[in-house]
Amino acid sequence: MDRIDAMRTFVTVVNEGTFTRAADRLGMSPQLVSKYVSQLEQHLAVRLLNRTTRKLHLTEAGTSYHLRAQQVLNDIDDMESELGDLQREARGMLRISAPVSFATRHMAPLLSEFQSANPGVGIDLQLNDRKVDILEEGFDIALRIGHLKSSSLIAKRIAPVRLVLCASPAYLKEHGTPQRPENLRNHRYLRYSYMALDASQAVHRWLQSSGRDHGSDMVSNNGDVLVEAAIAGAGIALQPTFISGSAIKEGKLQVVLPEYEPEPMALYAVYAHRQLLASKVRSFIAFSDGFFGDPPYWDHFE
Amino acid sequence: MDRIDAMRTFVTVVNEGTFTRAADRLGMSPQLVSKYVSQLEQHLAVRLLNRTTRKLHLTEAGTSYHLRAQQVLNDIDDMESELGDLQREARGMLRISAPVSFATRHMAPLLSEFQSANPGVGIDLQLNDRKVDILEEGFDIALRIGHLKSSSLIAKRIAPVRLVLCASPAYLKEHGTPQRPENLRNHRYLRYSYMALDASQAVHRWLQSSGRDHGSDMVSNNGDVLVEAAIAGAGIALQPTFISGSAIKEGKLQVVLPEYEPEPMALYAVYAHRQLLASKVRSFIAFSDGFFGDPPYWDHFE
DNA sequence: TTTATTATCAACTATTCATTGATAATCTGA
DNA sequence: TCAGATTATCAATGAATAGTTGATAATAAA
Structure with a gap:
């Protein structure tokens, strides 16, 4: 009974x-x-x-x-x-973790339009480049960039992320534009500390190759800084187009070795379960899907 | 589930x-x-x-x-x-219906002692000589006198009820003491209007017999009145000993034709169900059982 | 890496559920 | 007063569910 x-x-x-x-x-x-x-x-x-x-x-x-x-x-x-x-109805507080550089440049319109469409949902956006434990830290969704290793979490692909080598026209004029990957060993590399590139990529091999003088590289855990440095002529950066795209379009940066561009990564929305998903989460995933266009608007620099 | x-x-x-x-x-x-x-x-x-x-x-x-x-x-x-x-714990309000004459004479000590033993129980005692519908009128218990006809209700026998014919010594001196039931037709009968005597009783036959002059009877629906009338010498009454007992003991009344005393009736506590009985009801029934003694104290007149 | 802990899945049997038809008790209207 | 209608309950039956045991996958700690 x-x-x-x-x-x-x-x-x-x-x-x-x-x-x-x-x-x-x-x-x-x-x-x-x-x-x-x-x-x-x-x-x-x-x-x-x-x-x-x-x-x-x-x-x-x-x-x-x-x-x-x-x-x-x-x-x-x-x-x-x-x-x-x-x-x-999609109500409640939506807690999102996102990468710093991506979020500062591209999240505002997404969140703003999402909230217009879903007035009942509040948003708590935490920027963080380390890999957060979404369950432990109570996030509904984490946006992540990369090739995801398998886990018990669900990952929904939101947008492709292209990585391009770029430097300022002035820098290239002074140091020469590399025509072959081998030439990279003679350049100053503006390195992203969390970069976990697939070792099979040609560009990666040369950037990491032992022949290079690593002591002269610039390292940062923030892509924006590296791109700004590249614009200022500090060297060659391998950074996502969602950071460098606008500078390239404006001519402040120039793509190097485009034919050796690594396989694109992707931006993923990661969440805990597929079943009985809270409506706010489901709505956000659906809303994000395709929001940035395909190819995304930041890739329209060519 | x-x-x-x-x-x-x-x-x-x-x-x-x-x-x-x-x-x-x-x-x-x-x-x-x-x-x-x-x-x-x-x-x-x-x-x-x-x-x-x-x-x-x-x-x-x-x-x-x-x-x-x-x-x-x-x-x-x-x-x-x-x-x-x-x-x-036996708590709540206990609603009791009881016959008027019995209750006024004998219920007070029972109720008082019951409440001392069960402080959580309140009592609402309604006196009524008609046969109440205990469910319809919301009684927990009805005390009834008689031979109960079967029904869906449960009846617990609380005490025997003897009926005796009695009259005042003065009346008997004046009109003679009946020695045989047949003599009753020459007496004035103080009749209780609700009396439903079994027709097989010898006394009943003579009291109801057509040879008697019914016009000279006194009728009431209250036994106390009839007993008082008998004491005052108005005639012969057939009433329960719980009413007449004390007067007999004091010599104000005299039992007539004791060898023809009808089969005793009984006082019953009537209630609705045997299962899942409220504790207040169960306690009251148990408390009442044997409370008046066997034979009951009002029968100690001989 | 190994071991221990934890949640969950799968399979199986005993129990319980909800239905149907039957019955007893009451009420209603002739 | 008596048949017909209404109502609550009982009993029996097949269907669904509960709760068990053993196995498995994932994670944390040693």
Whole structure:
């Protein structure tokens, strides 16, 4: 016996006045109504109704139980319908973790338009380039760049991320434009410290090759800084186009060795489960999908 | 799935922090705990917990549900333990219907001692000589005198009720003391209007016999009045000893034709059901049983 | 890496559920 | 007063569910 159903049955019987009418209203057989009430009485070890075949009369215990059971049922209904709304309407606080450079440049319009479309959703955006544990730190979604290794998490591809080698025209004029990957060993590399490039990429081999003088490289864990440095003529940077694209378009940077461009990575939205996903999360994933275009607008520099 | 059990399981999981500890506390298997929580999520169509094999994290929906579910469970526990107390301790209002003459003379000590023994029980005593419908009128117990015809009600015999013919010594001196039932037709009968005597009783035949002059009888629906009238010498009354007993003992009345005394009737406590009887009712029945003695104290007139 | 812990899945049996038809008790209207 | 209608409950049956055990995958700690 489901005690909530039994309570609801008893309350309906009291409100309707007879077992049969209660059965009609609840869409069940009178026999079942009778059984439920009996079982409830059995469970409580209290007689709730004095019943003849014609009339029902509440006992003192029944009166008291009816009153409070009605309240409890209302509470449960409230509670469940509140959860239902949460599911249906996309409400609540959406906690997002995102990479620093990408977020500062490209997230604002996405979030702004998403909130216009989903007024019930609040957003808490935490910028972080380390790999956060979304469960442990309570994130609904983490945006990540790279080739994802498998895990128990779900990853939805949001946009491609191209990496291009680039330097300022002035730098190239002074140091020469590399025509072959081998030439890179003679250049100053503006290196991103978290970069985890696939070793099979030709460009990577030359940038990491032991023949180079690593002591003269510039290293940062922030891509923006490296791109700004490249613009200022400090060397050659291998950075995503979502950072360098606009500078390239404006002519402040020039793509180097385009024919050796590494395989593109991707921006992923990572979340915990596929089933019973909160509506706010589902909506955000769907909203992000294709938002940046394909190819994304920051790649329109050529 | 019992939703209340499922709610309780979920709340315990959240409070204990792991499924396994919750299972220990609830005395069930971890598999079952897992199943319950899953079914609850299924039912609500909301993910309540983000779980890895090592740690649990509440979702936003889960946080809100946990808070309210805990409240609901408390309400239910309160409600049920209140009913339990009602059952265990004998509390509440006990509504009793009783015959007028009996109650005015003999109920006070019973009720008073019962309340001393059961301080939680209030008493509402309604005096009435008609046959009340205890369910319809909301009585817990009706005291009735007579030979009860069968019904769906339960009747517990509390005390024997003897009926004796009696008259004042002065009346008998003036009109003669009947030695045989036939003599009764020459006397004035003080008749109780609700009297439903078994027609097989010898005395009854003579009192109702057509040879008598009924026009000279006195009729009342109150036995006290008839007994008082008998004391005043108005005639012969057939009344219960619980009314006439004290007057007989004091010599104000004299028993007539004792060898023709009708079969005794009884005082019954009538109530609706035997099962799941409210504790206040059960206690009262038990308390009444034998309270008046056997034979009852009012029969000690001989 | 190995071991221990944890949640979950899968399969299986005992139990419970919900239905149907039958019955007893009451009420209603002639 | 008596048949017909209504009502609650009982009993029996097949369907669905509950709760168990053993196995598995994932993670944390040693």
